[in-house]
Amino acid sequence: MSPNAASGSRNSYSHVAIGLHWLIAFALVATFALGLYMHELPLSPQKLKLYSWHKWAGVTIFLFVVLRLGWRLAHRPPALPAAMPAWQRMAAEATHVLLYLLMIAVPLSGWLMSSAKGFQTVWFGLLPLPDLLDKNKELGDLLKEVHEALNFGMAGLVLAHLGAALKHHVIDRDDVLSRMLPFLAKTVPGELK
Ligand code: HEM
8 A cells, every 4th residue: 555645545535636625625615605795795896796706716616526527437536434334335425426416506507597697607708608598587586596505505515524524533533534634644553654
């Protein structure tokens, strides 16, 4: 077994998988916070500018999630600890699948909402993205509710995901968290180092 925990060995995630995990995690939190803040603001050039930044960030996250899914298909993640009870294993795998589905569905629902509301997204003000739907006010309003609901669903699942990772580290004292945060890797005689 290779000495370095983040080397892509069977027991850890690759550098790329770890990098994409944290890059997307921080971008999601920032885009979520911006979404909550901007939608409460009174209409102004400042609000419209924040809406553009939000959309650019959301579309960029969407592209990174697609890249991450491609990498994951080509680089299988390490197996969960053998000592993990079957129900926890199933819950972990179901959470991972749901998080990937939501990381695709949240930005897609935003893009569909903007299209139906008749606001084309011009990525970074440079690349006009195709409207995925014709203008339809009722559908736009419905997709706004969908965007909000998916976002709060994702936030709840992320908190459960975070809680589970901390439980593994503090209570189970296994390497589940240190596989995604290599500097936490505990020295187990003859194993990780
Ligand atoms: C993964 C990335 C994204 C996250 C985490 C996210 C999150 C949010 C959140 C939390 C809100 C406020 C919801 C509310 O309280 O009503 C919001 C609003 C909004 N989002 Fe996103 N969003 C993302 C991607 C996108 C994309 C890609 C677009 C469009 C291309 C978009 C367009 C909008 C618009 C237009 C609003 C304001 C709706 C309104 O109140 O009029 N979002 N977003």
